[in-house]
Amino acid sequence: MAPFESMDISEDVLSSSSSSASSPNSLSASEECAVCGNDVVNSSRYGAPGCLGCIVFFRRAIVRNSVFKCLKDGNCNITNEYRCACRYCRLQKCFTVGMRAEAIQRRDLVGPRNPLDIKANLRNLIDIPAGSDTTIDESKENLLQNLVTLQAEQFVKALQYFSDHGLTTHPRRAESHDVNVMLKLCINQASEWGRQLKPFKRLSIESKQSILAEYGFAFLLVDQGFKTAKEAKDGFWLLQNNSFMHSNYFLGVTEEMEIEATTNKKAEYHEKFVSELLHCVAKPFRDLEIDEIECAALKTVLLLTPSFSKRAVYSGQEGYVAAVHTQCMEELMEHSLNKFPDRGEERFGEILLLISSIRCGIKAIYNQTRVSDVFNFREFDSVVKDILLS
Ligand SMILES: [Zn+2]
Ligand SMILES: [Zn+2]
Structure with missing residues (x-):
């Protein structure tokens, strides 16, 4: 044999x-990322359905207190394809669609042990x-x-x-x-x-x-x-x-x-x-x-x-x-x-x-x-x- x-x-x-x-725990296929429109939603735990990229982006921005600047008029189009182009507008969009900083758990803010x-x-x-x-x-x-x-x-x-x-x-x-x-x-x-x-x-x-x-x-x-x-x-x-x-x-x-x-x-x-x-x-x-x-x-x-x-x-x-x-x-x-x-x-x-x-x-x-x-x-x-x- x-x-x-x-x-x-x-x-x-x-x-x-x-x-x-x-991700194996993707939500239903009809949902999409409220921030960038990506059709693979990771979770809604920060208050709105987000893809993995947007979830991690939002958490990092909050945890690090990041300050971004828009090089245009603060009204950039955030899409799956161009979402990285303007971090200021991407973060604004996260808030606009309902993501909340308070939803990030305290332990996230403590940083690595x-x-x-x-x-x-x-x-x-x-x-x-x-x-x-x-x-x-x-x-x-x-x-x-x-x-x-x-x-x-x-x-x-x-x-x-x-x-x-x-x-x-x-x-x-x-x-x-x-x-x-x-x-x-x-x-x-x-x-x-x-x-x-x-x-x-x-x-x-x-x-x-x-x-x-x-x-x-x-x-x-x-x-x-x-x-x-x-x-x-x-x-x-x-x-x-x-x-x-x-x-x-x-x-x-x-x-x-x-x-x-x-x-x-x-x-x-x-x-x-x-x-x-x-x-x-x-x-x-x-x-x-x-x-x-x-x-x-x-x-x-x-x-x-x-x-x-x-x-x-x-x-x-x-x-x-x-x-x-x-x-x-x-x-x-x-x-x-x-x-x-x-x-x-x-x-x-x-x-x-x-x-x-x-x-x-x-x-x-x-x-x-x-x-x-x-x-x-x-x-x-x-x-x-x-x-x-x-
Ligand atoms: Zn997204
Ligand atoms: Zn912008």
């Missing part, structure tokens, strides 16, 4: 991704009551910041593990042992990531495994894609311990390596596989110069929006999923606006598009293991196999 046959990799892996760009207090903050997150969306602002400040702290700890732990096990290396060709270790590492870390988030934490063991079988790869692609984009030369895909894959299957082969007698077909598949990873993941990560917060946001969204065939796993906890997803989207939007004040909303969209790029990469991994199994997934140790092949 092919190792991934039982995983039901449906053809919708790609098409299902488009829905992840919209100590980001190192990760346990307390995550505990807050884990205690959100089901289906409630009124506590979103209250209880979960700094979700992404907390996850970035966890991510940094995980990077450090991984390096420690490599050094303890003689896996730290100068760049060299990755062998199946490297791939095996990275996969195991990512499944462990992905599972630790999931335990910070209530919707995942509450799943049965079987459901967790089912999610991790797919999500482990997503997690791995984000971490390796991030490292590759930052550190690798063109054409190389880097694993966490600096071993690499190159589209030329034979590049970096040394005499000591036990490369099994390889057909040309296998080398050909390998070339296709690595090229796909580089093209789908490394290139957009590099072009966008994505940062740690954006990686954390991608990992979180990918955990909450598995491919279509697995989505039912979260049934019964849509409220939790929606709450965490919304929190993640808002913080990503806020981050994008901080990083690129003039084109934050565009940046936000570019980051979300990476979700389908990553799904492309996952598909490449599935195809690769199915047709050639260069890295001998069948031989992987039992922890990995239990999760991946269950």
Whole structure:
């Protein structure tokens, strides 16, 4: 049996991704943002239906006491397309349509708490009551910041593990042992990531495994894609311990390596596989110069929006999923606006598009293991196999 046959990799892996760009708790389709007319309404909690961009814009403006100036006559047209053009008029419009500063909860005004207090903050997150969306602002400040702290700890732990096990290396060709270790590492870390988030934490063991079988790869692609984009030369895909894959299957082969007698077909598949990873993941990560917060946001969204065939796993906890997803989207939007004040909303969209790029990469991994199994997934140790092949 092919190792991934039982995983039901449906053809919708790609098409299902488009829905992840919209918030799962969007209101009815007939409503639109009262400020800019965007037809994806995030919530009405500030007094009028607003899209994510306008909600975050309004909160930031109030929390920061921003003073804007109109360069025209204070009567600019605020539309979905041009809403960023005049912040003065956009804020006026927020008030005109009924958004109220008092509706912003006190905790919003207090600002970030100590980001190192990760346990307390995550505990807050884990205690959100089901289906409630009124506590979103209250209880979960700094979700992404907390996850970035966890991510940094995980990077450090991984390096420690490599050094303890003689896996730290100068760049060299990755062998199946490297791939095996990275996969195991990512499944462990992905599972630790999931335990910070209530919707995942509450799943049965079987459901967790089912999610991790797919999500482990997503997690791995984000971490390796991030490292590759930052550190690798063109054409190389880097694993966490600096071993690499190159589209030329034979590049970096040394005499000591036990490369099994390889057909040309296998080398050909390998070339296709690595090229796909580089093209789908490394290139957009590099072009966008994505940062740690954006990686954390991608990992979180990918955990909450598995491919279509697995989505039912979260049934019964849509409220939790929606709450965490919304929190993640808002913080990503806020981050994008901080990083690129003039084109934050565009940046936000570019980051979300990476979700389908990553799904492309996952598909490449599935195809690769199915047709050639260069890295001998069948031989992987039992922890990995239990999760991946269950
Ligand atoms: Zn809007
Ligand atoms: Zn104006």
